[in-house]
Amino acid sequence: MANDPSIRTPLGRARGLGSAHDGSHHWWVQRMTAVALIPLLTWLAVSVALLSQQPFDIVRNWMASPITAVLLLLTIFNMFYHAWLGLQVIVEDYIAKKATRLALLILIQGAIWLGCAASLFAVIKIALG
């Protein structure tokens, strides 16, 4: 492509991954988790509001029911994933110092995985009794 003013190689253009070596995957997953969270969080917010005055047994039975458990697992996974990507972008935007940035990114990733695993485990344990 002699007329192409871009300095990118044909191979680089075909791969389409850009400088982050990750392409638009991050961007796309952030949107997909956002779309999933619209119905999931609407459901969760209304459910929690309705349950807020209920005694323990009703809350526990609700959480242990198959539909609730599956929807909760989906909500938790999407929330943590979406939060991870969001926090990552904020760090990448505002933390210029490489060492601090890397340390924060690793810290965020660890905290997200830990929190996500702990939450999923709690729901599964409640659902399976």
Add this chain to the structure above:
Amino acid sequence: MSDTAAATAEPKMKPRPTSPHLSIYRWQISMSLSILHRATGMALAFGLLFLIWWLYAVLFGPAAYGCFLSFTHSIVGRIFLVGWTWSLSYHLLNGIRHLFWDMGRGYEISTMTQTGIMVVLGSFIITALLWLLALTTAPQIMGAVHG
């Protein structure tokens, strides 16, 4: 020698124009809403700790759940929860606004201002509705539904 010195001397350059920074920008609603989107997003991310507490309170049984409720019924807990509800409402509504931008819609300045105002009003309305629902739902109603 004097010729060489003159040739290697730093050329005098006029100071280059710098891009406009936040401090000299006139305030507009879009910038506040954009910052708020990030702020509420961060708040919600930290709020996930609260979600974990809720799940484990239910897992560990009535005593742990009672401890959790004593926090949510306290003044500090109430303020925290109202803030959390509003952050969630705002971030969700403004997120929908973002998704429309991603599809290339709603970029006219007048539209952006209108949708921005709608999002702010909507976030307060949703927060109020959720709390109304929470505070007016009597235990028996849900008991009947689940029983």
